[in-house]
Every structure is written in C-alpha cells, then in structure tokens.
Amino acid sequence: MTTNTTKPSADSSETAAGKKSEKLKETLAAKFCSRFSIESEEKLLSILKSTAFKVKDGEVTDEQMQALLIVSDQYGLNPFTKEIFAYPDKNNGIVPVVSIDGWLRIINQHPMMDGMNFENSNNWLTPDNGKTSPEWMECILYRKDRNHPVRIKEYLDEVYRAPFEKKNQNNGQTYLVNGPWQTHTKRIMRHKSLIQCARYAFGFAGLYDEDEALRILEDNDNSVIDVQAEVINSEPVKLSNTDIKTLDRLTTRCITENSWQGAIDWINSNRNPELANVMVDALNKNKNDFEKGKLIAPNATQTQSQSQSTLVSNQTSGDEKDKGTDSVRKTNLDEARKRLN
Template sequence: MNAPATVQQSPIAAMASRLSIDEEQMQGIVMNTLMKAKGNNAQVTNEEFVTFLAIANEYGLNPLSKEIYAFSNRGAIQPIVSIDGWLTIINSNPHFDGMEFEDTLDGSGNLSAITCRIHRKDRNRPTEVTEYLSECMGSSEPWKKWPARMLRHKATIQAARYAFGLSGIVDPDEAERIKQGNAEEKEINPQPAARPALEYYPAESFGENFPKWRDAIESGKKTPEQIIQMVSSKALLSDEQKQQIMEVAA
C-alpha cells in the first residue's frame, strides 16, 4: 500500500503555522513590511514576497519581532537580519557548541579589534574571525555611542557566516552602508536632465532653422544624428545639408 502523498505548505502558510498566527493576517503583516521598505504606493513583486518568506522560513526568523525585515536596494527588496535574528540562527543550529570573544587593545589601551570564535560539535577547531575597529567604524549613532558593542556584533555575524555558510542576508549596519553608497553614487552620477524634444521642420526651412539645431548640438541637448533623424522624418535632407549638421560637432 502506497503512503499518502505529503501536502507541501505554501511559504506564507508555513510561516503562519510556525508563528501560530492566522495565515491571512500573516500575509498582511509581511506585505505591509515590504511595502514600507519600498516606499508608499510602491509595488511589491511576487518574487520579492516569496523570496522574503523563503529566507525567513529557511533561517526560522520572526518578522513580528523584527528578527528579519527589509529595505529597498535600488528598487529591489533586500532582507535585513537584526542582531537578534543572527543570534537566533546561530543558537538554533544543531552543530553550534558555543562562542567566545577576545578583545585586542592598542598601545594606549583602546579597543582596536575583536575576535569571535564559534565552536561546532562536528569540527575539531573553532571558526575564528577578527574584525578591526578602523575598518568597521561607521558614522551612525550606534557606532558613536557603542563602538565596542557594534564591533562585537560585526565579529559575531562574520564568524557565523564562515561557520555556518550563511548567505542572502545582511545586517542593519551593512544595510545602512549600502544605502549610503547608493546615495553617494547618485551624487557622483546624477541622472541626466531630460533633453527637450525639438520640433519637426520641413527641409525647405533648413537655412532658417539651422541656428536652432546648431545651438541644440553645441549645448549637448541633441546629437547631430538625432537632429538629422528628426528632420528627415518629415522631409528628406540633402547630403550637403546633413554634412553641415554633422560639422557642427566636429
């Protein structure tokens, strides 16, 4: 006799069951979280919704307690795992066998680095990661108030990545740096201003309107090729007229 087929739960049903909450209410909470991350009236794609659920379920994280949430990275949803979420992942791993920290001080007695060692039951040696304050120190308020705590979090998270092969998630500090990097890139490479469209002119008015086309080319609003294409869509230009337009940018 064949065994009955196992009915596979949907990601939202699996999360709702795991957190003992109504499925419809769970979906509303997750959608609200993602919509806030993308901005008011922004559309959350089905792929983003499913991906967020899949990551939360894979690592057993609770979005209700902010163990996992999201932000918009170049218009796409990026899951963020808080330090509480990272500790949940670490402590729920069956191979986890404790972790320890070691502070490194500079010649003046100030903290310069923190080493995190994570022990696994299935390995003889611990996974060890050292994070340096000079490399990790951020400009956010938490870094200004609690640099030692923030550095300890960074060491914990990086050691967890190495020890358990975690991917697809970032911590709040990394998310803040990504946002800052995106903002700086926009300042360095601003979107070009929209070029105003030129009117279409009959070919017989070439001499009359040539100064306007020349000014548009010299100011960078249009290229010679664009001028020729726009004018030629209404009437044919002679090769001599096209050459005159091309010579403006020469």
C-alpha cells in the first residue's frame, strides 16, 4: 500500500487561508445584515465604512472593516448608534473606540454585574482652562460572584487633557482649542474612573475610549487622520448676529441682576458645545470689563424704561422691541460688540 505524503504547496495554503478569511468576513457581514435588516452585505460595508470610521484622507480597507466587525460582534455593540467606531492606524490596523454609551452597555449586560457607585475627593482643583473638579474620583463596581467590590481611583492631574493649539490654515495664526475636558471636566473624570474600573472588574481588553485613542494616535505621530478635528471644527467658531444680540441681552441682564453664572448655565444648556465655549468666553470678557469699569451698568430708570419698552413691543411689533432694547445695549456694550466682531 502506497501512502501519498506530498505536502500542500505554499500557494494552496495561502489560498485556503484566504478562503477561510473570506468566509469569516461573509459570515460576520451576513450576521450584521440580518441583525440590522440591511438587504445586502455590500450596502452594509459601504455604510459602515463611511460612518463607523474616523478618516481624514484615504480609504478604509476590507481588513480594517472586518476587524471592526469582529470587535463589535464580540461585545455586542452597535456601530450604527456610535457605541463603537474606529480610527485606522498607520500600520493598516484599527484603534477600536467604544463610546460611553457602549461602555455602559457592555458593563450592564455583563452577567456578573451587581451595581456601581462613585466617590470623590473633598479637595477640589481647577485645571488649566477647565472647570473645578475633585482631585480624584473613585468608581466602585460590585460583582455577584465576589465578596469584595472592585475600587479604582483616577486622579485629575494624570488624566486631564489640556487645551491644545490649532493653526488657522488661512492666516497661519494659532488659537486654543477647548475639548470635553474643558467643558465637562467632572463628567469626563467620572467616565474615566468607570471605564478603568470596568477593565479591572470584567477584564475588557483591546477597547479604548475616545480620549485614549486620540492620545495613542498622537503618540504614534499618526498622519492618517486629524485627531484634533474630532474635538471641534477645524476653524474657530464665529458668532452670528443673533448670537451677538443674545450676548448683548445676557450681559445687560447680568450687569443689572448680577446673574453671570445663571447666564453661563443657560448658554451651556441651549447652545452646542463649540458655540457655547465661544459665547461663555465672550461673556466672561464682558464681566471682566464691567468689573474694571469699562462697561457701565444701566441705572434704574434705564432698566425700567427698557422693561416697559419690551412689554409694549411684545404687544405691537418685533421691530419696535429691537429698537427699544438696542438703544440700551448700544450705550453700554459698544466695546464688547467691537471685540466680538
């Protein structure tokens, strides 16, 4: 009896590996098509390539798309609702990023999850351009199968991301860019402690939050994407005439009622983060000018006259309202308007 001991050629091995990889890709793609009711795999991949990858230039490869599908499938995350997305790295791989909504999903869906709690330091710090925040924040996660909870502290001085400089492509001038660490310092601290604690408690590996992903890409001098563009637009936000008039009204009210913090809270609640940053900065400048005597507070007669004018204008026409209020603002806020323009 003769036994054939001929070994398969390298070409046939590569072909078999390629077919296996293609089968895996097709299986995952078909699974996602069924899960999200998408009629074809081609359309699925096309949608995900354009929405689930943060790319400045270039194209997303099929291999990168497959890597994202594998991670998404492993943790049951939805790429269409931004629970997971990815940055391509310069080695044709990916940096998988899980949003806070995605982290909360995989934490709360873990079968051993038994609750969480947060504690924070009584010592508060104010970082560069940030808001006052606890020196540290601790997340406490409880598992059903353990007698003791997992407790992880994150310290502000270690995780805080300072504002960075951005260059205007038109005039070459640089300006500071504020990101989530400046607008929502305490919230991001809480997110960081939760994510790190979840890694210790449940062993989540190979996943990053967006802050970590951007730092990784910056450290690697990645030229594939503009990592800073993820925080704000590439150009400074400009105030519209409506925004400037709103600032005028807010400033006049703050001067007469000393309600600066209330105005800041209103701006943060009613404007997108990028526009809110610019408006709050402008309002703070107006406050400093007022405290230095550069802006004059309306007297009681002016304030009463303005209120009566506003009341009448509401019953007649918007044009008369603008005329009445603008006369007061013009007296007190000419310098602020020039600075905003």
